[in-house]
Every structure is written in C-alpha cells, then in structure tokens.
Amino acid sequence: MSDAILEMRNIKKSFGDLEVLKGIDLEVDRGEVVAIIGPSGGGKSTLLRCATTLEKIDSGKIVIAGDTLCDTPEERAVYADKKMLLEIRSKFGLVFQNFNLFPHFSVRRNITEALIHVHKKSREEADAICDELLAKMELSDKADYYPCNLSGGQQQRVSIARALAANPDIIFFDEPTSALDPELTKGVLSVIKALAQENMTMVIVTHEMSFARDVADRIVFMDGGVIVEEGPAYDLVTNPREERTKEFLAGY
Amino acid sequence: MDIGAILLQLLEGFLVTLGIFAFTLVFSIPLGLLVAKGRMAKNIIVSSIFRFYISILRGTPLMLQLLLVYFGPFYLFQIKTGDIHLGPFDYRFIATIIGFSLNYAAYFAEIFRGGIQSMSKGQYEAAQVLGFTKSQTYFRIILPQVIKTVLPSVSNEVITLVKDTSLAQVLSVSEMFTEAKTLASANVSVIPYIAAGVFYYIMNGVIEMIMTRIEKSMSYYS
Ligand SMILES: Nc1ncnc2c1ncn2[C@@H]1O[C@H](COP(=O)(O)OP(=O)(O)O)[C@@H](O)[C@H]1O
Ligand SMILES: [Mg+2]
Numbered sequence: 001m002s003d004a005i006l007e008m009r010n011i012k013k014s015f016g017d018l019e020v021l022k023g024i025d026l027e028v029d030r031g032e033v034v035a036i037i038g039p040s041g042g043g044k045s046t047l048l049r050c051a052t053t054l055e056k057i058d059s060g061k062i063v064i065a066g067d068t069l070c071d072t073p074e075e076r077a078v079y080a081d082k083k084m085l086l087e088i089r090s091k092f093g094l095v096f097q098n099f100n101l102f103p104h105f106s107v108r109r110n111i112t113e114a115l116i117h118v119h120k121k122s123r124e125e126a127d128a129i130c131d132e133l134l135a136k137m138e139l140s141d142k143a144d145y146y147p148c149n150l151s152g153g154q155q156q157r158v159s160i161a162r163a164l165a166a167n168p169d170i171i172f173f174d175e176p177t178s179a180l181d182p183e184l185t186k187g188v189l190s191v192i193k194a195l196a197q198e199n200m201t202m203v204i205v206t207h208e209m210s211f212a213r214d215v216a217d218r219i220v221f222m223d224g225g226v227i228v229e230e231g232p233a234y235d236l237v238t239n240p241r242e243e244r245t246k247e248f249l250a251g252y
Numbered sequence: 253m254d255i256g257a258i259l260l261q262l263l264e265g266f267l268v269t270l271g272i273f274a275f276t277l278v279f280s281i282p283l284g285l286l287v288a289k290g291r292m293a294k295n296i297i298v299s300s301i302f303r304f305y306i307s308i309l310r311g312t313p314l315m316l317q318l319l320l321v322y323f324g325p326f327y328l329f330q331i332k333t334g335d336i337h338l339g340p341f342d343y344r345f346i347a348t349i350i351g352f353s354l355n356y357a358a359y360f361a362e363i364f365r366g367g368i369q370s371m372s373k374g375q376y377e378a379a380q381v382l383g384f385t386k387s388q389t390y391f392r393i394i395l396p397q398v399i400k401t402v403l404p405s406v407s408n409e410v411i412t413l414v415k416d417t418s419l420a421q422v423l424s425v426s427e428m429f430t431e432a433k434t435l436a437s438a439n440v441s442v443i444p445y446i447a448a449g450v451f452y453y454i455m456n457g458v459i460e461m462i463m464t465r466i467e468k469s470m471s472y473y474s
Contacts, residue, residue: 052381089383100374103473104396113392118383146473162382 003029004063005170005201006051010072011060013043013050020046021057022225028170031199035206035216035233039248043225044205048172051203052094053085065091065169090119093163093171098179099155101147101162107134108143111162119166126165133161137191153184157191170201177208189215209252213237221245258435258444265431266451272348272417272427273455277410279353284360291365302361309358315419318351322423348420352413359409367402368394400470407463414456428452 006028013021020043028034036044049055051062053069057077062069067088070079080088101110111133112126121129134140137157147155156176163171176192177185189211195202196215206212212219213233220230221242229242240246290302309317322344325331333343341349371394379389418429428448435444 054377054380086383086385089381092381094378094381096374096378098374100372100378102375102378102393104400114382114384117388117392148474166383 005030005032005065006203007061007063008047008051009061011047011050011062012058013046013055014058020225021050024060024222024225024227026220026227028201028203030169030201032218033196033200033202033204033216034218034220035204035212036220036222037206037209037212037248038222038228042223044222045174047222048094048174048203048205052092052172053089054094064088067091086118090166091169093166093168095156095160095163095171095173095176097175099147099152099159101155101159103147105146106143107139107145107147107150107158110147110158111165114162115165129165130161133164136194137161138187151184152180153187156180156188160188160191160195164195170203171195173202173204173206175205175207177206209237209249221248223248255443258439259447261435262428262431262444262447262451265426265428265448266455268345268425268427269417269429269451270455271345272352272420272425273413275349276352276356276413276417279349280356280360283353283357285364287357287361288364288368291361292368306358306361309355310362314351314355314416315422317355318348318419318422321351321354322347344423344425348423348425352416352420356409356413360406363402363405363409364398366405367398370401371397403463403467403470407460407467410459410463411456414452414459418452 004027006026008024008026011021011024011026012019024043024047026034026047036047038044046055050057051064056079057070059072059075059077061071061077065088067084068080069085069088070077072078079085102113105113108127108130111130112123115121115126115129116123130143131140134143137160139154139157139161142150142154142158147158150158156179160171160176173192177188180188185208189208192202192204193211193215204212204216216233218230219233219236221228221236221240221244223244229236229240229245231241236245237249240249287302287305291299291306293299293302322333325333333347336343336346338346375393375397376389379393384393417427420427421430421433424430428451432444432448436442
C-alpha cells in the first residue's frame with residue numbers, strides 16, 4: 001500500500017468548450033507539503049475545487065485517504081454515493097482565498113458548528129478542540145469575536161482553524177494570503193509553516209515564491225491546464241528546467 | 253351613543269383587524285418562502301409559473317383579489333360558501349385571510365428571493381466542504397443571514413399590512429375600519445374615524461418598536 005493521501009489520476013475538466021484541466025496527475029504522500037504555482041488562469045483553483053468536491057471532473061480518478069471519490073470506468077467520471085461523499089469530506093479541509101467564514105457565527109461557533117452537527121461531538125469536546133486550535137493560531141482571546149471584528153489575517157487563521165477542526169488527513173489552501181495586506185500575510189504564513197513542521201499534509205496554491213521554496217517539499221508548476229514541471233521545492237525554484245517555468249519565476 | 257360605547261365597538265373591530273394581521277403573517281411568510289424557492293427553481297417551467305404568480309398578485313389590486321377569492325367559488329363552481337365555517341370563522345373572514353396571504357406571499361417572495369440571492373456562493377461552498385447537509389446549510393448558515401438582510405424590507409411590508417387590513421371592508425368583514433364607517437354614519441360624527449386612526453397609529457408604533465428591537469438583536473455582526 002502506498003502512503004498517498006491524495007491521488008489524482010488523469011483529471012480532465014472543461015467548462016463548456018474551455019478545457020481547464022487537460023489530464024492532471026498529482027499524488028501527495030502523508031506528511032508532504034506540495035505547493036502549486038503558476039500564472040493565473042492556469043487551472044490551479046479548479047484543480048483544488050475538483051479535489052474538494054466543489055467541481056465535478058469530466059474524467060479521471062480521485063482517491064483521498066484511501067477512499068475513492070470518483071473513478072472513470074468508461075467515458076465519464078462516476079462519483080461515490082452521498083454517504084461516501086460526506087465521509088470523504090471529513091478527510092480534507094479547504095481554506096479559501098477570501099476565508100468564507102460564517103459572519104453570523106462567533107469565532108468559536110465557526111469552528112465548532114461542524115464538529116457538533118456533522119461530526120456529532122459533544123459541545124465540551126468541540127470547545128476543547130476549538131480552544132486548542134485557537135491557541136495554536138494565537139487567537140485565544142478572540143473566541144467570542146465575530147469575523148467582522150477581526151483583521152483579514154485573523155479571519156484567515158480562524159478559517160484555518162475551522163478547516164483543521166475535524167482533524168482532516170489533508171488540507172488544501174487556495175491562495176490563502178492573496179486577499180491580505182502584505183503585513184498581514186506573515187502571520188498566516190507562519191501558521192502554515194508551523195503546520196508543516198507538525199507534518200500536516202498540505203496542498204497550497206500560492207504566489208509567495210520564497211514561502212513555497214522554504215516550506216514546501218515539492219513544487220508543482222501549472223500552466224494552461226497541465227503540470228509543466230514539478231520537483232523538490234528548492235531545485236525547482238533555483239534551477240527550473242522548462243522554459244515556461246523559467247519565464248514565470250523570472251517575474252518574482 | 254357615548255364615546256365609551258363607540259370605543260368598545262371599535263375595539264371589537266380592532267380584534268378582528270389584529271386577527272387578519274396575525275393570520276396573514278403566519279401564512280404568507282412561509283408561503284412567501286416557498287414561492288421564492290419556486291421562483292428560483294432551475295426548472296424553467298416551474299420558475300415561470302411562480303414568476304407569473306408573483307406578477308399577477310403584485311400587478312392587480314388587493315381589493316380585487318379579495319373579491320375574487322370571496323365570490324369566485326360560487327360564481328365559478330356554484331360552491332355555497334355561506335355554509336363554510338372553520339371554528340368561529342365564516343367564509344367572509346377565511347376569504348380575507350386567503351386573499352391577504354396569497355397577496356403578501358408574492359411580496360414576501362420577492363424580498364426573500366433578493367435576500368437569498370445576495371448570499372455569496374462561498375457560504376454554500378464553505379458549508380459543503382465542512383460536511384453540512386443541504387438542509388443544515390440552509391437552516392444554519394443561509395437562512396439566519398437571509399433573515400437579517402431582509403428584515404428592513406419585511407418591516408415595511410408588515411407596516412403596510414396594518415393599513416391594508418382596512419381593505420377587508422370590501423367583504424364587509426367587521427374589522428375596525430368597517431366598524432368605524434358604520435359608527436360614523438350612525439352617529440353623524442368623525443370621532444369613530446379619529447379613534448380608529450389612533451388605533452392604527454398605535455398598532456403601527458408598537459410593531460415598529462418590535463421590528464426595531466429584532467433588527468437590533470441581529471446587529472451584532474455586519
Ligand atoms: N465556474 C467556471 N465557469 C467557467 N469557466 C471557469 C470557471 N471556473 C474557472 N473557469 C476558467 O477556468 C480557467 C482556470 O481558472 P482557475 O482554475 O481559477 O485558474 P487559477 O486558479 O490558476 O488562476 C480560467 O480560464 C477560468 O476563467
Ligand atoms: Mg485561482
């Protein structure tokens with residue numbers, strides 16, 4: 001048995017006539033941190049959205065933590081049943097670019113609501129998990145705040161805590177700092193770095209090149225719906241092989 | 253007739269007015285939510301039907317709708333509505349509630365639709381990846397936020413409804429306005445009208461206070 005937490009095989013996805021993913025293969029092992037970089041419009045978000053059930057692929061195979069989300073026995077992808085989908089959704093977390101916190105819930109409730117009502121934990125258990133996560137995010141004093149009273153950086157850390165709450169096997173980040181002012185990105189990046197040091201399995205779409213180089217184990221460069229190049233983070237950034245990768249990195 | 257007797261009779265009418273008001277809200281709000289859902293249905297036939305419903309009910313006078321609900325069953329199907337009773341309520345009153353509820357549901361539906369559509373896709377997506385079911389998402393995440401956004405518009409409708417209850421006079425329902433008219437002509441006096449006006453005004457004042465309080469209770473986030 002391989003140690004892959006995420007397995008994406010020959011993923012194809014079109015929006016109408018626009019082919020956005022042209023046969024992507026991506027495997028992420030337990031404890032691995034993979035950064036996905038590339039110019040905008042290259043299909044990075046779509047890839048994450050497909051992995052997290054927000055978009056349906058046309059064909060290919062996705063396996064998350066041993067459970068098959070979808071496979072393509074014939075022409076078109078066939079998805080797991082509803083119950084299995086719920087099961088699979090508890091195995092990953094997703095952090096959005098613009099947080100998508102629930103504005104009518106306090107920080108605590110943002111984090112505990114799914115624990116209580118989806119994962120059927122007691123309020124005490126959920127609160128304990130929440131307190132621990134908030135401490136990790138250096139937000140212990142903000143449990144009773146509402147998202148609108150937090151800075152963007154704090155909101156993003158709450159949303160990371162929310163994604164971590166159900167103890168997922170893997171977390172996806174879609175440009176977690178792109179909506180933040182430069183001085184606020186640091187706090188978020190250092191939280192993600194700390195998670196990497198705890199061997200959290202993560203896939204991070206980012207434009208923070210030095211962060212990707214320092215924190216990721218592997219970098220995947222995507223452009224035009226294909227993976228152009230991938231390799232160990234440091235090598236790829238300092239010594240890219242492909243022309244398109246070189247061009248892209250030259251912009252940073 | 254002395255003032256006390258006039259006030260007493262108006263008060264009886266006021267209770268009927270309150271009844272129309274309360275029943276209309278109880279029925280038209282859930283119905284409005286359903287109509288809003290139907291209006292937003294992906295199926296184009298379903299959504300067209302509800303769009304048509306909304307445009308007819310908002311595009312014709314409520315008074316005419318009341319008359320149709322009251323006389324329609326007999327004129328169209330020879331149903332003897334005079335024999336219909338639901339507890340203490342005769343068909344006159346029932347028709348009033350039906351007419352008001354159908355009409356207000358159309359207005360509420362458009363308000364709710366606006367509120368539901370103002371929700372960002374991200375809220376649904378965040379809920380989905382956290383594992384919430386569709387109905388959990390709707391009742392825990394979406395609806396509470398929609399309620400907050402639509403509350404000011406709903407308040408407006410509710411206050412309009414207080415004044416609209418006087419339209420029930422076309423069916424000779426003995427609500428406050430009907431009573432005031434009768435009393436005024438019987439006593440050749442404007443006092444019943446003035447008193448009725450005061451009642452309506454106070455009722456709206458109370459309602460406004462309640463709605464403001466509800467809105468305040470939801471202003472803990474923006
Ligand atoms: N829901 C959608 N409908 C139609 N086209 C879409 C949709 N989502 C993304 N696209 C298109 O797919 C391409 C890839 O987008 P995206 O995955 O967001 O790229 P990236 O995240 O790398 O910037 C873009 O051309 C974008 O316009
Ligand atoms: Mg993107």
